[in-house]
Amino acid sequence: MSSMKSCAHDQAKTTRWKLDGKAIDQGIAYGLMIAALFVTYLIH
Template identity: 90%
Template sequence: MSSMKTYAHVQAKTTRWKLDSKAIDQGIAYGLMIAALFVTYLVH
């Protein structure tokens, strides 16, 4: 029974980490888009 609990805990941690890395990637993408808009505004 305890090995099943451990597996569920590890799986929950892995899932949470995947969500965090996805959120980080999305944040970087938004930051790059804002930077591109700002540069475009300055050049224009």
């Protein structure tokens, strides 16, 4: 019984941080914007 509880707890812990494609794409877009701002700052 206790092993069943720990398995369910581990599964709930991993599903809480599940990322969808939209969140990944948005993270990449923010990273590229920050890189572009940094490069622009270095050029000027």
